[in-house]
């Protein structure tokens with residue numbers, strides 16, 4: 001018997017602002033734009049929105065991030081659900097999950113979930129937006145040993161993770177590069193994408209080291225912008241403007257990091273836990289998934305996520321991606337908008353927004369023909385936090 | 397000496413970890429042992445993550461371990477680290493279980509490997525003791 005909540009709610013609106021090095025808007029400005037676009041896309045009136053879930057990006061930590069004040073900027077005075085949430089890159093999928101549960105509980109009708117960020121500053125590098133944690137405050141205690149060893153930011157954390165996978169399983173630089181190349185092929189067909197020139201494996205190898213084994217082109221972009229989605233009941237979705245994107249499965253997995261022997265946070269992630277829940281609720285397995293939209297802060301994240309969802313065995317993610325199956329025409333179309341590596345970096349809203357587009361069948365030139373089941377994942381921290389959705393154009 | 401020479405950020409003792417750094421200043425590596433359940437850790441909180449009890453004592457350990465993983469930093473994030481580029485950053489797993497981030501010294505970056513046996517060597521940045529590791533001969 002199908003899970004009671006399978007198909008009970010649907011994503012009914014999507015708003016994507018212009019992305020990238022846009023300096024004349026605050027996070028709140030971007031958030032308002034994305035919500036306005038999502039409302040217009042859904043065909044709802046603003047007054048019909050009665051739930052608002054907000055996720056600030058890195059500016060939520062560094063200053064200037066979108067806050068609960070967004071409610072007032074949006075002039076939403078009749079909310080039945082409101083929160084400012086943060087579980088890093090897993091937040092976008094989580095917002096949709098909590099919206100689904102609140103709708104099922106009868107608390108609320110239409111929930112807009114928005115992510116906004118504007119960390120890029122004119123004349124400053126993308127790295128400057130994210131790499132500065134160790135500089136801002138003097139490190140103390142055991143956690144301070146990282147900055148004391150010259151470990152600054154997520155690039156290092158993911159380089160450490162990728163290196164361990166390479167040492168344990170023989171994963172190669174060519175295999176990581178295959179992810180970057182496949183995603184760029186998709187990005188060439190995405191008008192929202194920042195990086196739209198085709199990429200060869202040779203160009204990937206020639207890109208400079210950031211933290212070995214990660215090249216520049218193993219690392220995501222940093223973007224200013226916002227994305228919003230609206231969640232409504234499945235019943236209402238059938239009468240709304242867009243093809244419904246039914247939520248079939250919801251899962252989370254948060255293994256933490258004991259910083260001690262016996263745990264392997266670098267190579268065995270929360271996706272393993274989330275996979276059981278999300279596939280269990282949807283009543284499907286990895287073999288049923290047509291399209292993957294996977295959080296890809298780094299090429300390596302895609303490799304380890306595919307393993308942890310059971311698309312291949314643990315350790316075989318490298319050879320799995322190497323034959324190009326993730327790219328256009330491949331057997332497992334993945335990150336079909338170019339992902340965070342080539343399109344835009346809106347944390348978990350990058351995979352989720354493209355999943356909505358593909359599930360609706362609105363991908364234009366890059367639309368995947370068979371899109372009955374789409375997996376969208378979110379990952380945060382150093383592979384510490386994970387949430388995911390299985391989406392379908394079919395009610396059941 | 398010029399005042400504007402950039403200084404590497406070095407972790408400072410806090411109330412919880414003062415014994416860790418004090419032992420380091422004497423060239424000894426200590427870890428915290430929970431007085432209730434015996435859980436052994438490099439503590440990031442005052443309570444034990446296994447049994448949630450308060451109360452720990454510090455115990456000297458072998459200082460030996462293995463490279464759990466490592467990376468080579470090529471990007472300039474901090475001006476004080478610029479002369480060291482490219483430099484290594486490792487996670488070392490102690491024989492007793494706890495892991496800690498540290499640089500590996502006394503070896504070329506190209507010769508570092510996951511699983512490599514290493515032992516602690518306390519160095520100084522200014523006055524501050526910093527745990528680093530070198531290959532076991």
Ligand SMILES: [Zn+2]
Nearest residue numbers: 430433444447
């Ligand atoms: Zn204990």
